[in-house]
Amino acid sequence: MSAVIENHHEDHHHGPAKGITRWLYTTNHKDIGTLYLWFSFAMFLIGGAMAMVIRAELFQPGMQIVEPEFYNQMITLHGLIMIFGGVMPAFVGLANWLVPMMIGAPDMALPRMNNLSFWILPFAFFILLSSLFMEGGAPNFGWTFYAPLSTTYAPPSVTFFIFSVHIMGASSIMGAINVVVTIMNMRAPGVDLMKMPLFVWSWLITAYLLIAVMPVLAGAVTMMLMDIHFGTSFFNAAGGGDPVLFQHIFWFFGHPEVYIMILPAFGIVSHIIETFSRKQLFGYSSMVWAMLSIAILSFVVWAHHMFTVGLPLAAEIFFMWATMLIAVPTGVKVFNWVATMFRGSITFETPMLFAIAFVVLFTIGGLSGLMLAIVPADFQYHDTYFVVAHFHYVLVPGAIFSIMAAVYYWIPKWSGNMYDERLGKLHFWLSFAGVNITFFPQHFIGLAGMPRRYPDYALQFADWNMVSSVGAFLFGFSQILFLFIVLKTVMGGKKATGQVWEGAKGLEWTVASPAPYHTFSTPPKID
């Protein structure tokens, strides 16, 4: 037995294994990070293709291309795939690549669990996507799967959906546990909590949120499963249950979930703005406290998603104020980013462009969120395209721009090659234009009263919908350019130095580019 272990150990020091088994059996944080990132890219393209179907159908009023039933399946899968397959695994991939290098650790604390948490994900999404070909079609009840629409009235494939959510949840929980154990126990001597890079801080907080709410989501889908198959009545009014209860449980998970999708972005953007402003980040400790307070507040604001279900006045007022309170720490962060740039000697490389766009556009999304927090106004905006515009502004130029910024910023470290700056800038400007042309008009049609989740709309919304669709196609096809840029960089290009960026700080820049297969096998010295 011990001989086997020793052998294994020796292999380990020679670098990666060859062929497909390298990826199947790998316990190396860099390999697993790469797997997560490519997986999320694939999901981003699949979910994006679904968005293209949606915008093609909405290009003109009337039913044009798809059946309404299929349209409903598209909006459901688009949401689920982008959230659970696109944004979340991308952040886990970044955490895998960066957290150990940033804290001077040789690997993640639980490398085998790391392998497992990645490799169950493709199965979850295979199950979810296969429901498209089942009798009755894929889930069609929206990504929020409100009961009883998702229980009594659901297609038979809902059981597969529930199973796939269970797997996604297990994967996220394992990933989060791994991140917490790594950060809490494997920091190199001298990396104190309040000296940790902000990306590490943001992921520590995110991981705690994941551990707190993913099991609640698992509970919600388990109750659905029991209502559908075992005759319970959690959400069935006839049996004494309550459909509104579903919404409470779902949003108790759902609101922390939206911060799970944005906190790592805060960390990324802080690093990039600091580097390209060639200044120290303004207000490091206030950044940490702001993220902590956002995370804590996220547990007491969930009912702002349900202002129209008939909450008592006292509850509406409480959730309104609690929600508005989140604007304070978020505002602190935005001011800190701006103050970091102020009088900095800024250069506008692609990561910086994405980061600045993040600050501006995420703030727009945040402000429309404040409008939605106002109870009487929300009665007007609820379930309109205004809401769609709001959450796409925080998720696309928010979360996804931050991921793209991170890829451009760290890909020289990952691959050892510089990306093509000219193509990167082109990709940025196409995406920037695409996002705004797509989602800004949705504010107008939402305020004018166009409801979300319908395949057809009244004629007065026709013009802005057409504009929005044109923007969506522009944004969608620009991402093929992104794929091309990434592939081109991985395959070759100008060699990157270890430092890569003139102003970059942090342990990951002290190792060579590409980062060796094993880094910090002995802890680095920190002054």
Next chain:
Amino acid sequence: MNKGAKKTLIKLIVAVPLMFAFGFALVPLYDVFCEVTGINGKVFQSEYSEDLVTAEGRPIALQFISTNNENMPWTFKPSKQVMKIETGEYHNATFYVKNTTNKKMTAQAVPSVAPSNAAEHLKKLECFCFEQQVLMPGEEALLPVKLLVSNDLPSNIKNIILSYTIFDITDYNEEVMAHHQMDME
């Protein structure tokens, strides 16, 4: 793995089933919260109480609404749509129900009160919604409600709506089984 890491790991692994259980605990918590505050418009059975009866009541309107859930084929309607009542007095109301099918069926009515802050002041001594209704083919019935609106009702409420939705909860599997058994005999 060092000791500290193991400790962190164990804490986190324990947290996961606890949070899973918390998700389920939200179900009874929600019910208790609603029962205490009455905010989801649910009304529970209350005991007869002399203290609630008073001659100094004020007039209010009590409206009844009946709804059939999904494909529930029964006829279901209030005998009177509006009752002018006084607070602090017990009143009787009835709902007419008829099984219009040629099958024995079981039904359950689920109540709701609007405005929701009136719910805690609505005291039901007796309600058909506290039990299930079994009707033979073509059978009809008058279902009773006995209630009192407490004098503590906020003075801005002059109109209370009591709504019932009737659900078909017949166990069709059991029926099929019964048929099978009859065939066997």
